[in-house]
Amino acid sequence: MTIRTRREFLRGAGALAAACITPGLAGLARGVSPRRPNILFIMTDDHASHAMSCYGSRLNKTPNLDRLAREGMRFENSFCTNSICAPCRAVILTGKYSHINGLMDNAQKFDGAQPTFPKLLQKAGYETAMIGKWHLKTDPTGFDYWNILPGQGVYYNPVMIEMGTRKNHTGYVTDIITDYALDWLKGRAGDRPFCLMYHHKAPHREWSPGPRHLTLYDDVTMPEPATLFDDYQGRGRAAREQDMSIEKTMNARDLKLTPPTNLTAEQKQLWDAAYEPKNEAFRVANLQGKDLVRWKYQRYIKDYLRCIASVDENVGRVLDYLDESGLANNTVVLYTSDQGFYLGDHGWFDKRFMYEESLRMPLLVRYPKEIKAGSVNDDIVLNLDFAPTFLDYAGVEVPADMQGASMRGVLAGKTPEDWRRSMYYHYYEYPAVHSVKRHYGIRTRRHKLIHFYHDIDEWELYDLRKDPEELKNVYDDPAYADVARRLKEQLKRLAAMYKDDTGAAIE
Template identity: 50%
Template sequence: MKKFFLLMVSGLLLLSSASGQQKSAKPNIIIIISDDHAFQAISAYGGGKLMQTPNIDRIAREGARFNKAYVTNSICGPSRAVILTGKYSHKNGFKDNETSNFNGNQDTFVKRLGANGYSTAWIGKWHLQSEPKGFDFWQVYPDQGHYYNPDFLLMDGSKKRVEGYVTNLTEDLAEEWLDKRDKDKPFCLVIGQKATHRTWIPDTVDMGLFDKKTFPLPATFYDTYQNREAAKVQDMSIAKTMIMGYDLKMFPKEREIADENITRMNPAQRAKFDAYYQPIQADLEAKKLQGKALVEWKYQRYMRDYLSTAASLDRNIGRTLDYLDKHNLAQNTIVIYMSDQGFYLGEHGWFDKRFMYEESFRTPLVMRYPGKIKPGTTTNELVMNLDIGPTLLDAAGVKIPQEMQGESFLPLVTGQKAKGRDAIYYHYYENGEHSVSPHFGIKGKRYKLIHFYKRVNTWELYDLEKDPQELTNLYGKKGYESITANLKKELEQLIKKYEDEDAQKLLAQGAGKAL
């Protein structure tokens, strides 16, 4: 009898151990997606001269930093659609922010996780012009959301306004969901932060954080866009496009401020806002700046607001990490931080994104996966936002749907002998705001070939090794004929691989004849 009892206990222990192993094989997942956060402003990426980002750096230090992470289409709504579906914009149907609505009936990596036992939630910025589908819980901003006292859309169809600063509130709601979730299930939580989207309004506690700092002008700040027609016609410059009131909070004194970002503030918030910005405006008016002096003043003002807004973002990422530590979840939770694309911090004289040039096309991406990714891992392999869904399904042991066009990058950072991409494909469609011409192209390890169409009809070629700032368009230059021809063949192969019929038609209509 005693022997039988010991055997039974032993069996139960084995079952318990197996159950524990099975549970650990299904990691929890948290993805934090910011908006327009430039890798140049992250100290883990060498941005420490601008500001320190200790919490994003912590994820990189305890996991992996991807040095060559890119997006398929550098604009916020399309980027989120790509992340969800693992498919390019022409396949998931959300090509731009002007005409697209996300079809929530299509397959997503979140739906696949849900079907395999995960609790799932999306909280914060959504911006896909339709209600989220396939989540156990969601609470999202209408459209872009607001920095102060934002509205949230609820699952019952109602809307509620919550008092406070949006970055803090989004983290509050994320932690509230984590507290209430089904503790017997692994979870997948997406935290969509508004920061650092235009118009860069900092939390009141961060106003003035960088006022004693003077930021050096980027080397390309006064770029003349020689031999780059698309760059010449854009409308996203600090000098001409950035608005004194809307962007820089220097509103005309003779009329009441009507900007809803400001008018929705409560009296205490508004008092702090006025106490900070009004003396700056008075000083500006006294200086009577003009020409380059005014442009450079605008740049300093932009950087101070942008980085102060990023400070709250990093602080709240720290709150997420602290929550995992406090609740003993850190060891079995994947944490990914990324932006929906890159952003210009004065390079080429610009703000915003959209272009296939590096500052816009490249995005920050760091990932922590205890026990799988060795701390301090870095990779220079080419990865994309397209790969997020397949990577997380791979980590969860869930089969990756054949229609997903991304690839799991897990082997690249878990010590496996794996080869990354030789080249990546990009296609930007929008033809309205900021006057950026639609374009598609290919980036390899050294060269980049871009075709612009509609607004302008041109080709551009860059040697990123010799010209990392992309100032010299080599297209049509003597000596680059074979490089151009080979890139075009590779581009056509990628267009065919990803079944981009729009790009195929453009090439068939003669876009590539000059090559």
Template identity: 50%
Template sequence: MPLKVHLIILNVVKTEIKDDDYIYHMKQIPLFISLLLLSAVSFAQKKPNIVIIVSDDHAFQTISAYGSKLMQTPNIDRIAKEGMRFNKAYVTNSICGPSRAVILTGKYSHKNGFKDNDHSRFDGNQDTFVKHLQSGGYQTAWIGKWHLGSNPEGFNYWQILPDQGNYYNPDFLMMDGSKKKTEGYVSNLIEDAAEEWMEKRDPSKPFCLVIGHKATHRTWIPDTTDMGRFEKVNFPMPANFYDAYQNREAAKVQDMTVDKAMLMDYDLKMLSYGKQVDGAIKRMNPEQRAKFDAYYQPIEADLKARKLEGKALVEWKYQRYMKDYLSTAASLDRNIGRTLDYLDQHQLKENTIVIYLSDQGFYMGEHGWFDKRFMYEESFRTPMMMRYPGKIRPGSKSEDFVMNLDIAPTMLDAAGLAVPKEIQGKSFMPLLKGNPKAKGREAMYYHYYENTVHSVSPHFGVRTKRYKLIRFYERVNTWELYDLQKDPNEENNLFGKKGYDLITKELKGVLKAQILKYDDQEAAKLMESAGS
């Protein structure tokens, strides 16, 4: 029974008190009020709390829960051990802002209006799952990286990084319009703010908190405590690091290789090699900068003494990239552990959903690349795990296709709220309960739009359990087809090859059906113009 109904009953009880019963009733009312208020709190807390942790550019290949040997991620692994690990979680558009817009709206980029980071601004007036939670009695908050251009709407509280934010001593945009500079490392500060909000929230109401981490976004500047963590490790290079991109025109024209696109000064902190310096370095206080210099300057001096060239220099750059990236991920994992500890220590664990995911995947040298964007697996696929005590059996693993598109309807479903028909995602709550009749997607649709940074050609496509069909346009106009069973690294483009006519025709039919299902009119016109 909602609290407002209890208050109405109290008023009725008061009006029915007779003068000769006055003393008796006055003794009983305090107990009656206490019981009603406890009942109201109990009712509200039957709805699960929700904590969604969204990292940035965190590769599933670097998470030990997914079998990575590169580093240990005990706190992210803990969510998987105590809940479910999704082995086939994907995104609809592999880039930062668009991914967050999809999570919020449960709609593809062409429907929510945020297609790329260059030209899009999120329309906060549109429907989001948090607005429905809010109207359904939830307290809502977003803390950390937002990166959607406009101020958050549908949240009782927000505290966000402007644009990409800085790793050191970042500014936060506050709800009152002010800008607050805070001393410290960004992952720690975001967690501090999240815990502070949870401390101050109304404990009689359920809550939904989104924690948006900046890590592990470029330029991968570790916390001072993590600098040198992997210094003695020599990381194995991916087998296709020196990919020649045969029969893959879009891969040939990209500009995201460790060799040519990774900058010595900006990315790898070899500051004397150029003039591009990450703003976070300039924001460091003297103590932070002293630790930074003490770590990176000897590395730079050694590099100059060695006078590396050609492949030797490229492979040195790869090792530096891996050390910085994984050291930055260490702080991310540690602060996720702090979130879990807070929930456990405040008796919130049993009634709180925790989801961890990245806004997309990331390349750790596969094909010679860093960054994301492509529909190839390392970028398209995202890490995701979910803890929901009483609903998910600990240690569960899902092999069903799920997408970031599905988070909005799943959270509404878990909260017992109606899912608006405009939402394009599908609740995966039935999958969590181990129902053998529950099915994930048979196919997944993808559409990437941005045609500037890293020179990745816009493209759309479909993935089934075995195959992937991609249509590139604008920068290049080509098709690609992969048999993921025989070619999991997507190096052999089968499109147009003898013997693949029937599967190509079948997949084009699946692609057209997905385009129609999600009403992607731009893709439909491109299919029509290509005579497909």
């Protein structure tokens, strides 16, 4: 017998264990442990981490989301590979970059025939469900049960599509999605492990708060971000030519100067009571210039945070149910959002750019059996890693062509030595709404290099340690010539590794 190192031995033992438990029900029948963890994958839409108290928000409190941070791990450097809704979701499902899974922008349809982690879990004996916002244009595949909003869905009285059948609902979308998620959890038959994707529409534009939160924050003035009146000096055309500013892009619906069109009489009464006095005061004041931007910011940020307050309450309901039902200990709970968002930072709302506020995804993971309570991790992790991670927890072999890596070791506090030290990004949706130019780039712990291309050819380099708000592009600064050259080489290597030739050449 040859002598093997401890690591090789462990690797072999792990492979053997995985081989034993992957056959799912067949394996269970032979007496293999049925204690594979459940997976509760909670995702919101456009929830920036700087609007969560566990991430140090200056604006709001999120006590229920904070529970996950307190009882699990909070990630400081969780990023998305393409900061926009549907593409991010496709990356999560497939563990592959946008150019590989085929969904590069919001206009395209997801090819549901390709392998996804829910399908692989289902095949391995998991009971799978998708409830809430799906946004991929084709019907969900790989789920025993699905009940989704059509497209973006609406906040009040939404239609939902349950296993192909459209149904009308009365009520607020965040409550309704949660009701369905709880009903599904309570109605499960048998003892197969489950994977539930519980995905909210909130706090997506147009940020319509629920009936319980319409006047929350009425008595406070929210602090403004330092860059609310950013003049984009020190950056390139992409930042100047976008169309996602609080000043110019927000419309009457966003600002609640007109109400949602489909409210019930009772909802309309509550809505008008909350907004009409404030709107009347606004009309009388006849604000101009910076004062008008300030008013818009307050209106926007409060409505955004009101939507999050409802998410937080509803996540609390689900966490309480996990406790009451005894499921909490054997359930991996992951909270994230499909990307970050600008909360008035740089004068913006929306996402898309590789700049920090929208590149970052909040990420909290709780699994008492393997994750130390209250831990904080600063490794670079990506939405690309979610699929391999879920599969790893379930003991399902990760397909070789998935491009992410399992975070299970990271979550256990044992980050592998070869874990990534930089990440690759590529955004495509241009020309399109919000006019954010196509770009790709690399982010390391300290630097970020971005190439805007298509109808432009501009490079931007930021020193995140000296300039965390990314206000000064140092690409042409001779002091950074070496850094720029090295990052370009790394960027080329990453593009090659991920087989991405869809952007402009790196010269």
